[in-house]
Amino acid sequence: GESVGLHLPTLSVQEGDNSIINCAYSNSASDYFIWYKQESGKGPQFIIDIRSNMDKRQGQRVTVLLNKTVKHLSLQIAATQPGDSAVYFCAERKNTDKLIFGTGTRLQVFP
Amino acid sequence: NAGVTQTPKFRILKIGQSMTLQCTQDMNHNYMYWYRQDPGMGLKLIYYSVGAGITDKGEVPNGYNVSRSTTEDFPLRLELAAPSQTSVYFCASFRAGHPYEQYFGPGTRLTVT
Numbered sequence: 001g002e003s004v005g006l007h008l009p010t011l012s013v014q015e016g017d018n019s020i021i022n023c024a025y026s027n028s029a030s031d032y033f034i035w036y037k038q039e040s041g042k043g044p045q046f047i048i049d050i051r052s053n054m055d056k057r058q059g060q061r062v063t064v065l066l067n068k069t070v071k072h073l074s075l076q077i078a079a080t081q082p083g084d085s086a087v088y089f090c091a092e093r094k095n096t097d098k099l100i101f102g103t104g105t106r107l108q109v110f111p
Numbered sequence: 112n113a114g115v116t117q118t119p120k121f122r123i124l125k126i127g128q129s130m131t132l133q134c135t136q137d138m139n140h141n142y143m144y145w146y147r148q149d150p151g152m153g154l155k156l157i158y159y160s161v162g163a164g165i166t167d168k169g170e171v172p173n174g175y176n177v178s179r180s181t182t183e184d185f186p187l188r189l190e191l192a193a194p195s196q197t198s199v200y201f202c203a204s205f206r207a208g209h210p211y212e213q214y215f216g217p218g219t220r221l222t223v224t
Binding site for chain 1: 151169214218
């Protein structure tokens with residue numbers, strides 16, 4: 001089953017630094033992995049996705065890395081800005097039209 | 112396009128009361144989903160629909176019901192509210208073939224006391 005947590009892990013970074021947010025997934029049969037950003041009081045917003053046959057994908061200021069050997073997904077944000085402060089969720093799709101979401105990581109950006 | 116809209120934004124219910132959370136999308140998406148998000152947690156899938164007239168259970172369907180009579184609307188019904196249903200509810204939709212790019216509504220914050 002999924003791991004759940006009572007407290008969100010928090011990553012604090014200084015403005016301008018790079019951020020790395022990590023996620024462990026559970027099912028080796030998952031074929032898509034997605035990162036979402038959720039700002040306070042809003043619904044999640046799609047950031048970037050990666051297929052299971054890839055190990056890296058880049059977007060605008062973001063890079064997603066997939067390590068299938070250890071079932072690990074990471075989101076790298078370059079030159080982190082105050083507007084990047086949010087909770088970040090990874091999600092996996094297991095060959096269906098349903099997504100399984102992780103518990104999230106809170107990113108705090110300080111000046 | 113308004114995207115995905117949800118009403119109400121906030122609601123307080125007494126135990127045993129019923130209510131319907133409304134969700135509407137204007138993007139002609141086939142797929143629609145209802146999630147709940149408890150404090151400090153990820154999203155749990157309640158119900159989903161792959162098209163008008165078709166619905167299916169997600170991870171946590173107990174205590175909820177849905178219907179999908181049109182492409183645009185996907186209401187979520189709580190029949191006998193319980194404190195365990197206190198949560199934030201999100202509706203989402205996507206185009207067939209792009210399930211990873213789900214568009215989420217702003218959420219409904221429900222408190223059951």
